[in-house]
Amino acid sequence: MKIGLALGGGGARGIAHLGVWQRLQELGIPIYCVAGTSIGAIAGAIIAAGRVDAALAWCAEPDWKKLPKLVFGNRFSSKALMQGRRVEELLSKLIAARDFADLSMPFAAVATDLNSGEEVTMRDGDLLSAVRASMSIPGIFRPVERQGRVLVDGQLVDPVPVAACREMGADKVIAVDINPPSPTFAGKSWKKVNIMDVLVGTFSIFNWEITRRAFAENSPDVLIRPSVGDVWALDFRHADRLVEIGRKAVGDDLIGRLEW
Secondary structure, three states, X not given: OOEEEEEOOOHHHHHHHHHHHHHHHHOOOOOOEEEEEOHHHHHHHHHHOOOHHHHHHHHOOOOOOHHHXXXXXXXXXXXXXXXXXXXXXXXXXXXXXXXXXXXXXXXXXXXXXXXXXXXXXXXXOEHHHHHHHHOOOOOOEOOEEEOOEEEEEHHHOOOOOHHHHHHOOOOEEEEEOOOOOOOOOOOOOHHHOXXXXXXXXXXXXXXXXXXXXXXXXXXXXXXXXXXOOOOOOOOHHHHHHHHHHHHHOOOOOHHHHOOO
Protein backbone atom coordinates (compact mmCIF):
# COMPACT_ATOMS: atom_id res chain seq x y z
CA MET A 1 0.00 0.00 0.00
CA LYS A 2 1.29 3.45 -0.95
CA ILE A 3 0.88 6.09 1.76
CA GLY A 4 0.93 9.79 1.00
CA LEU A 5 1.61 12.63 3.42
CA ALA A 6 -0.22 15.95 2.86
CA LEU A 7 1.28 18.88 4.78
CA GLY A 8 -0.75 22.04 5.30
CA GLY A 9 0.15 25.70 5.54
CA GLY A 10 0.24 27.81 8.69
CA GLY A 11 3.49 29.73 9.00
CA ALA A 12 5.80 28.95 11.92
CA ARG A 13 3.42 26.22 13.05
CA GLY A 14 4.75 24.17 10.13
CA ILE A 15 7.81 23.23 12.16
CA ALA A 16 5.47 20.69 13.76
CA HIS A 17 5.48 18.83 10.43
CA LEU A 18 9.04 17.74 11.14
CA GLY A 19 7.99 16.23 14.47
CA VAL A 20 5.15 14.37 12.77
CA TRP A 21 7.62 12.97 10.24
CA GLN A 22 10.00 11.84 12.99
CA ARG A 23 7.21 9.95 14.72
CA LEU A 24 5.99 8.31 11.51
CA GLN A 25 9.50 7.02 10.93
CA GLU A 26 9.71 5.66 14.46
CA LEU A 27 6.44 3.80 13.95
CA GLY A 28 7.82 2.28 10.76
CA ILE A 29 5.17 3.81 8.50
CA PRO A 30 6.61 4.01 4.98
CA ILE A 31 5.71 7.21 3.15
CA TYR A 32 5.56 6.86 -0.62
CA CYS A 33 4.98 10.52 -1.52
CA VAL A 34 4.55 13.92 0.07
CA ALA A 35 2.66 17.05 -1.00
CA GLY A 36 2.75 20.42 0.68
CA THR A 37 1.22 23.87 0.62
CA SER A 38 3.04 26.99 1.83
CA ILE A 39 5.26 26.04 4.79
CA GLY A 40 4.00 22.50 4.19
CA ALA A 41 5.78 22.68 0.84
CA ILE A 42 8.98 23.74 2.60
CA ALA A 43 8.72 20.85 5.08
CA GLY A 44 7.73 18.46 2.29
CA ALA A 45 10.73 19.40 0.17
CA ILE A 46 13.03 18.99 3.17
CA ILE A 47 11.56 15.53 3.80
CA ALA A 48 11.76 14.47 0.15
CA ALA A 49 15.34 15.70 -0.04
CA GLY A 50 16.37 13.71 3.04
CA ARG A 51 17.29 16.88 4.90
CA VAL A 52 15.17 16.54 8.05
CA ASP A 53 18.13 16.07 10.39
CA ALA A 54 19.83 19.16 8.95
CA ALA A 55 16.63 21.18 9.29
CA LEU A 56 16.15 20.08 12.90
CA ALA A 57 19.74 21.02 13.69
CA TRP A 58 19.13 24.46 12.20
CA CYS A 59 15.89 24.80 14.21
CA ALA A 60 17.83 24.04 17.39
CA GLU A 61 20.38 26.80 16.80
CA PRO A 62 20.18 29.64 19.37
CA ASP A 63 19.07 33.22 18.73
CA TRP A 64 15.82 32.80 16.85
CA LYS A 65 15.61 36.58 16.53
CA LYS A 66 17.83 36.16 13.50
CA LEU A 67 14.98 34.50 11.58
CA PRO A 68 12.74 37.57 11.21
CA LYS A 69 15.77 39.46 9.93
CA LEU A 70 16.50 36.66 7.49
CA VAL A 71 12.98 36.24 6.21
CA PHE A 72 11.67 39.76 6.47
CA GLY A 73 14.49 41.88 5.12
CA ASN A 74 14.09 45.64 4.90
CA ARG A 75 13.91 45.79 1.08
CA PHE A 76 10.38 46.32 -0.13
CA SER A 77 8.86 45.29 -3.45
CA SER A 78 6.28 47.17 -5.51
CA LYS A 79 4.23 43.96 -5.59
CA ALA A 80 4.44 42.97 -1.90
CA LEU A 81 5.82 44.02 1.45
CA MET A 82 8.80 41.68 1.04
CA GLN A 83 10.87 40.64 -1.96
CA GLY A 84 11.68 37.28 -0.41
CA ARG A 85 15.34 37.08 -1.44
CA ARG A 86 16.51 36.21 2.03
CA VAL A 87 13.96 33.46 2.39
CA GLU A 88 15.14 32.08 -0.95
CA GLU A 89 18.66 31.89 0.48
CA LEU A 90 17.29 30.09 3.53
CA LEU A 91 15.36 27.59 1.41
CA SER A 92 18.45 26.86 -0.64
CA LYS A 93 20.38 26.10 2.54
CA LEU A 94 17.72 23.92 4.13
CA ILE A 95 16.59 21.93 1.09
CA ALA A 96 19.92 21.71 -0.78
CA ALA A 97 18.35 19.90 -3.78
CA ARG A 98 17.81 22.05 -6.86
CA ASP A 99 15.44 19.99 -9.00
CA PHE A 100 12.49 17.69 -8.34
CA ALA A 101 14.52 14.96 -10.02
CA ASP A 102 17.05 15.15 -7.18
CA LEU A 103 14.52 14.07 -4.55
CA SER A 104 14.26 10.61 -3.00
CA MET A 105 10.46 10.36 -3.27
CA PRO A 106 7.62 11.87 -5.31
CA PHE A 107 6.87 15.41 -4.14
CA ALA A 108 4.36 18.07 -5.11
CA ALA A 109 4.15 21.73 -4.14
CA VAL A 110 0.81 23.53 -4.53
CA ALA A 111 0.45 27.17 -5.55
CA THR A 112 -2.25 29.45 -6.97
CA ASP A 113 -2.22 31.07 -10.41
CA LEU A 114 -2.79 34.75 -9.63
CA ASN A 115 -4.22 35.46 -13.08
CA SER A 116 -6.69 32.59 -13.39
CA GLY A 117 -7.24 31.54 -9.78
CA GLU A 118 -6.42 27.95 -10.74
CA GLU A 119 -4.63 25.49 -8.50
CA VAL A 120 -1.14 24.71 -9.79
CA THR A 121 0.48 21.46 -8.66
CA MET A 122 4.22 21.46 -9.38
CA ARG A 123 6.01 18.11 -9.63
CA ASP A 124 9.01 18.73 -11.90
CA GLY A 125 11.58 21.31 -12.86
CA ASP A 126 13.19 23.85 -10.57
CA LEU A 127 12.44 22.89 -6.98
CA LEU A 128 13.24 26.11 -5.13
CA SER A 129 11.03 28.29 -7.33
CA ALA A 130 8.16 25.85 -6.79
CA VAL A 131 8.52 25.95 -3.02
CA ARG A 132 9.00 29.71 -3.02
CA ALA A 133 5.80 30.11 -5.08
CA SER A 134 3.81 27.84 -2.78
CA MET A 135 4.60 30.02 0.25
CA SER A 136 4.13 33.46 -1.35
CA ILE A 137 1.43 34.93 0.87
CA PRO A 138 -0.28 37.63 -1.24
CA GLY A 139 0.70 41.10 -0.18
CA ILE A 140 3.53 39.88 2.03
CA PHE A 141 5.85 37.99 -0.34
CA ARG A 142 6.41 38.91 -3.96
CA PRO A 143 4.67 36.49 -6.38
CA VAL A 144 6.84 34.08 -8.35
CA GLU A 145 6.96 33.87 -12.13
CA ARG A 146 7.36 30.20 -13.08
CA GLN A 147 6.83 28.52 -16.45
CA GLY A 148 4.72 31.37 -17.79
CA ARG A 149 2.52 31.72 -14.71
CA VAL A 150 2.42 34.25 -11.86
CA LEU A 151 2.08 32.19 -8.69
CA VAL A 152 1.14 32.90 -5.07
CA ASP A 153 0.46 30.89 -1.93
CA GLY A 154 -1.35 27.60 -2.48
CA GLN A 155 -3.47 28.07 0.63
CA LEU A 156 -5.86 30.15 -1.46
CA VAL A 157 -7.03 27.00 -3.27
CA ASP A 158 -5.76 23.92 -1.39
CA PRO A 159 -4.52 24.47 2.18
CA VAL A 160 -3.85 20.75 2.84
CA PRO A 161 -3.15 19.00 -0.51
CA VAL A 162 -4.79 15.61 -0.08
CA ALA A 163 -5.77 15.41 -3.76
CA ALA A 164 -2.17 16.01 -4.86
CA CYS A 165 -1.05 12.93 -2.92
CA ARG A 166 -3.72 10.80 -4.56
CA GLU A 167 -2.74 12.12 -7.98
CA MET A 168 0.80 10.86 -7.31
CA GLY A 169 -0.54 7.37 -6.63
CA ALA A 170 -1.17 7.27 -2.88
CA ASP A 171 -3.70 4.64 -1.77
CA LYS A 172 -4.03 6.19 1.69
CA VAL A 173 -3.37 9.80 2.73
CA ILE A 174 -2.26 11.13 6.10
CA ALA A 175 -3.04 14.86 6.31
CA VAL A 176 -1.48 17.26 8.79
CA ASP A 177 -3.50 20.43 9.39
CA ILE A 178 -1.62 23.11 11.36
CA ASN A 179 -4.15 25.88 11.00
CA PRO A 180 -6.88 25.00 13.53
CA PRO A 181 -9.44 27.63 14.57
CA SER A 182 -7.87 29.85 17.19
CA PRO A 183 -7.93 33.48 18.38
CA THR A 184 -6.78 35.62 15.47
CA PHE A 185 -3.97 37.35 17.36
CA ALA A 186 -3.11 34.48 19.71
CA GLY A 187 -3.21 36.55 22.88
CA LYS A 188 -1.56 39.71 21.55
CA SER A 189 -2.88 42.98 22.92
CA TRP A 190 -4.43 45.23 20.29
CA LYS A 191 -1.75 47.89 20.88
CA LYS A 192 0.93 45.43 19.75
CA VAL A 193 -0.88 44.25 16.63
CA ASN A 194 0.80 45.40 13.40
CA ILE A 195 0.07 45.20 9.68
CA MET A 196 1.73 41.78 9.40
CA ASP A 197 -0.51 40.46 12.17
CA VAL A 198 -3.61 41.76 10.40
CA LEU A 199 -2.62 40.30 7.02
CA VAL A 200 -1.62 36.89 8.36
CA GLY A 201 -4.56 36.74 10.78
CA THR A 202 -7.00 37.46 7.97
CA PHE A 203 -5.33 34.82 5.82
CA SER A 204 -5.60 32.26 8.65
CA ILE A 205 -9.34 32.78 8.97
CA PHE A 206 -9.77 32.38 5.24
CA ASN A 207 -7.52 29.31 5.31
CA TRP A 208 -9.63 27.58 7.95
CA GLU A 209 -12.82 27.98 5.92
CA ILE A 210 -11.19 26.73 2.71
CA THR A 211 -9.75 23.72 4.57
CA ARG A 212 -13.15 22.82 5.99
CA ARG A 213 -14.71 22.86 2.54
CA ALA A 214 -11.82 20.97 0.94
CA PHE A 215 -12.02 18.13 3.48
CA ALA A 216 -15.77 17.85 2.85
CA GLU A 217 -14.99 17.10 -0.80
CA ASN A 218 -11.73 15.17 -0.47
CA SER A 219 -11.16 13.91 3.05
CA PRO A 220 -7.89 12.24 4.13
CA ASP A 221 -7.81 8.70 5.50
CA VAL A 222 -6.11 9.98 8.65
CA LEU A 223 -6.19 13.59 9.85
CA ILE A 224 -3.58 14.84 12.32
CA ARG A 225 -4.09 18.23 13.97
CA PRO A 226 -1.13 19.15 16.21
CA SER A 227 -2.04 21.44 19.12
CA VAL A 228 -0.33 24.53 17.72
CA GLY A 229 -3.15 27.04 18.15
CA ASP A 230 -1.28 29.11 20.74
CA VAL A 231 1.65 29.75 18.38
CA TRP A 232 1.32 32.82 16.17
CA ALA A 233 1.96 32.13 12.50
CA LEU A 234 4.99 34.43 12.37
CA ASP A 235 6.52 33.47 15.70
CA PHE A 236 9.46 31.16 15.01
CA ARG A 237 10.80 31.21 18.57
CA HIS A 238 9.14 27.93 19.55
CA ALA A 239 10.92 25.54 17.20
CA ASP A 240 11.81 22.81 19.69
CA ARG A 241 8.37 22.88 21.27
CA LEU A 242 6.66 22.72 17.88
CA VAL A 243 8.68 19.65 16.90
CA GLU A 244 7.59 17.96 20.12
CA ILE A 245 3.97 18.98 19.57
CA GLY A 246 4.15 17.37 16.14
CA ARG A 247 5.53 14.18 17.62
CA LYS A 248 2.82 14.00 20.29
CA ALA A 249 0.08 14.47 17.70
CA VAL A 250 0.91 11.08 16.15
CA GLY A 251 -0.71 8.41 18.28
CA ASP A 252 0.53 4.84 18.63
CA ASP A 253 -2.75 3.72 17.04
CA LEU A 254 -1.98 5.36 13.70
CA ILE A 255 -1.21 2.09 11.93
CA GLY A 256 -4.61 0.74 12.95
CA ARG A 257 -6.31 3.93 11.74
CA LEU A 258 -4.76 3.37 8.34
CA GLU A 259 -6.20 -0.17 8.27
CA TRP A 260 -2.78 -1.25 7.10
